[in-house]
Amino acid sequence: MYRISELAEQVGLSRSTLLYYEKLGLIAGKRLDNGYRIYSERDLQRLRLLQQLQAGGLTLKECQACLEAKVDRDLLLNRMYQLDQEIAHKQQSRDLLAAMLGESDMTAWHQSLEQTAPDAHLDWLMKQGFDEKQALRLKWLSKDMNTHEQYMADFNRIFQSLDRWGPGLEAETIKAFGMLPSKPESILEIGCGQGIATTVLADQSDAVITAVDNHEDALSRLQERAAEAGVEGRVVTQCASMTDLPFSDGSFDTIWAEGCAYIMGVNNAFNQWRRLLKDGGVLVLSDLVWHTDNPSAERKAFWSKEYPDMTTVDERIKQAQAAGYEVLKHFTLSDEAWQAYFLPLQQRVNELKEAMAGSQAIKDIQTELDIYHQGFELFGYQVFILQKR
Template sequence: MTMEEITIDELDFALINEFFTELERQGPGSAEETIRALAFIGNLSNKTKIADLGCGTGFQTTVLAQNTEATITALDLYAGSIDKLNATAGKLGLQDRVKGIVGSMDSLPFQNEEFDLIWSEGAIANIGFEKGLNYWKGFLKKDGYIAVTYESWFTDERPAEIEKWWLDAVPEIGTIGYNISIMQKTGYIPVAAFILPENCWTDYYFIPQKARQEEFLKKHAGNKTVEDMIAFMRREAELYSKYKQYYGYVFYIGKKM
């Protein structure tokens, strides 16, 4: 569970986004793992069309653009993230192939079978794994690919404290085997599944948050919502360090049947 996924109604969407848009990533992941997942996708060319859903400020969007010749539409609910993504694309000279748009992943403004590849890192829980796979499939060409990271259990059983935390956040969280079965059930051939290494959580997610947390508490001194939000983030990091052998993000890659 990342802040973005669980707190929209519990905390303050604008504050969460104000916090996270200053960071490179809004969820666990890394350029290395994005490239690793990309290696499983066949038939990439300068005609390839990619949708990156729940793109945030677009860290992985840039990695996709720099490692393919594809055209990419990146979509997020938060306009501030999309502004940042489009500014970055401009600075890197990628504006002809990368376009950020504001929208919701459960009501996509796309044509049926428009895309060769749908990408989504750390965001599918916002619509639900099964629902997202089902709905997004309509926007993929036949033989198109999907690549998503999703919170998953590594073991069949786990301590009650961490089980409760995750069930509150992502009620449909399942094991890797279960999630692969959902991919098959929703009409994809599973191509690969791999666990994101620990540095995706520590070096690229929790550690960059620390200085921002201090700064944010100072800026919003006395704001109880901000204090609760930072306490939640710190708890998330503590629980990860205590229970990381039981869960993590898994990259699931499938091909539409």
């Protein structure tokens, strides 16, 4: 026989817990004449059995049910299912911590945050010490803060020697230029890259062109190209972010942005860039859009990761109108414009594949190229010519 303090010591529980168990009828002490409570070997063993059942993750109530009747299989199955879920949850938490410590891949985490909370994601990246330029590149390109530097070094190695960094064609730039309501005198080109469209715009007009990009090397190459074309006197470069353009209101009659507005979000671009236009000024912008309301699962899965904000032409038109523009014209870039971008890129990837085996940047670019090789019926680049109302 055991006194309550002895029983408590045997099973490692407190006196008050034992009294509570007694109240529930799990053990049954006897009161002696001297007022002490004593417990039997049976009580001790019931407590040990109870503890074993608790170790299986059962609640006290469930343990009691198991002690008092035949084990309920459904109850056990249900509890096991709950435990599986808790374990999966905990595993996810552990994976995230390991990824943040640089022990594994963070891509999936960045991607899911990008889909559900893109602005908070960007803010958080900047709190981790990335400047805006790198945070945006991480968000769009490397998608893993632990491997970002290596990824960008590889990415730049692949793209550096290519003139065109997005779909487009000289003839299509000229086509869009021909849709302007009047000849521009002051053009702001945003996300100009190495100036593939800049020299075409300079050739088509007598305008002064302010070419903005946040990539210094690209701007140096643009200046060389402008000099080669003999238009350097009318081309001014400015290294700045498209999210914070250092120009006063109404500075330009035309803004030109080929394949870059997605970086800050097209709708944000509509709203933030409008102030820079003179009244009646025109924004020319190209964006990747769905040409269907029902994309195939494979394409949808790919683009919802690569460009979660991708939408239809109609939706972009609604956004442009709501932001204070009249849609003058819009058209779809031709397959040749895509080829002008992705065929040289494929050739470059082929050249580097062996030397850069294992590079995530090469793998990602090849995945994207594979999508392009399948054709452009379901999605494409749309050029919008929008006049400030």
